[in-house]
Amino acid sequence: MPIIGISLRFQDSFDSQVARGIIEYAKAKNDWSLRGSGGGLRPLKYTGRDRCDAVIARIESAQDADRYASLGIPVVDIAGAHTRHEIHRVQNDDFATGRRAGEYLRRLGARSFAYCGVQKVHWSRQRLLGFTEAAGISVDTMPRFERSLPWWQQSTPSPALRSWLRQLPEPTAIFCCNDIAGVKAIAHASDIALDIPSRLTLLGVDDEDLLCTLCNPSLSSVRLDCATIGFRGAALIDTMLESAPMRIPNQPHIVLVPPQEVVERESTTVVLEKDPVVAQAVRYIRTNFSKAITVEDVVHHCSVSRRNLEIRFKQARGMTIHAEIAQMRLIQACKLLKQTDLTIETIASECAFPNVQRFHVLFKRAFGSTPGNWRLR
Structure with a gap:
């Protein structure tokens, strides 16, 4: 019976919905045993082939990417933060996500744009590139505020973020690479009395419902198709387990899942046309x-x-x-x-x-x- 490891944190709805898709696929596989790191799944041990025949993981650091690449078993990453040729990826189409955000904000009438992102990770860079394409702005001229993911997760006030927000022309539409960055940007804009959505219009990604609705004003967000990411990740694992030559790939298999719609809340309830x-x-x-x-x-x-x-x-x-x-x-x-x-x-x-x-x-x-x-x- 193949043992499929699920290495997720289960700290947000992204992981929960991905796991839901994996489980949906696994139910049709009578010979699969899932071993994971949350919910009703047993703790996952990272000891390689003797513990798991394949792993579906959310890889968010270069160190973790190196460790998974060395396991010698099929690994599918669902985050897309760090790429390795030994690791397959089934992930959100981040370029399309950025493009969807730009198209949506342009329909509001936005003419001035800015980006809050996570530095040195692949998915944030792709969202930026898609956003700049849709906004009709070069990457070099796009105002950006980028920090590490742990920085965005901290609740500590940031004078640097406040200063950057003050310098933006009014009105500006800010695309935040995820809802965590969006909520933090809203809090800092409120601290310095920048009215949202008339002076700053903000859009996040992930549609973390509680996170988006609890902040004031509530945050609009691009919803992702996380369940499909999990389902297709499990399907790719299934294919690799049936094809031994695919265990150590020369080129990783990359499956991009399109994002869903923009869920509108208070942070974008405005038309930005000057006329x-x-x-x-x-x-x-x-x-x-x-x-x-x-x-x-x-x-x-x-x-x-x-x-x-x-x-x-x-x-x-x-x-x-x-x-x-x-x-x-x-x-x-x-x-x-x-x-x-x-x-x-x-x-x-x-x-x-x-x-x-x-x-x-x-x-x-x-x-x-x-x-x-x-x-x-």
């Missing part, structure tokens, strides 16, 4: 896109001429009012396709598309796939 009329229009669209609103409804709400609003809207947002309404509906449709088993027809209706045929046309134009095939992928 007040455009901001008013965007707020109206965000509030009412799931109704059968038209461009005329938006114009009427803003009490300006249609031509005036359309010119100002296109200059500020880079798209027409009609395109903005369609984009919001498509974003909502993607959420429903991912998170529910509603029919395509019901989703089209819920998102206020005039008919299912129009929904198909717009969806395929935006994503290169029909809604049904996109859901299957």
Whole structure:
């Protein structure tokens, strides 16, 4: 009976959800024995092949990466902080996470951006690169505040972080590499009376619900698909155990799991457009896109001429009012396709598309796939 080690800390929902995915896969394997470091699992011993036939681990230090690389058994890392050619990785797509954050903040109207990250780790760097690409800024010019992960986890006040926050232009949208950094940045901004979200808009990663909602104001966050990371990590272990030549790889197998949606809370409940009329229009669209609103409804709400609003809207947002309404509906449709088993027809209706045929046309134009095939992928 293969013994599969699970080396997780179980100190946050990331580990718990990853473990849930591993267990879901293992239930179909009658000959697997799981040995782990939390919950109802037995303590994991790091003595190599005599204790485990394979390991799924959250590797967050260079020392741990070296130790796991020396075990001589299949190892799958689910963190992506430190890379070794002996260690396979099934992890969140961190570049796509950063890109999603940048796209979301740009839709709010952000034009000034900054990044809070963890220094010298692969996943934080990838999130930064994706963020800068979506924001249209070079990495070298992006204002950054980077410290070690233990530094972010400390509750000690930081004059350096306060000083950095003061120097940012107003308003600035800050992407924080995880919720821990986001909560700490919010606390320091509050200490120096920087209003959130009007002067600073903050977005984290992980959607640690308790952590995000307990801080004041609550923190918006990019949700990750942790259960799928665990499930696919276990599937990769299964493949390696059936293929002995894969035990010591020349090249590691790397599986990237796309992030999920942005969970909105108080830290991003603002439209950052400088033109007040455009901001008013965007707020109206965000509030009412799931109704059968038209461009005329938006114009009427803003009490300006249609031509005036359309010119100002296109200059500020880079798209027409009609395109903005369609984009919001498509974003909502993607959420429903991912998170529910509603029919395509019901989703089209819920998102206020005039008919299912129009929904198909717009969806395929935006994503290169029909809604049904996109859901299957």
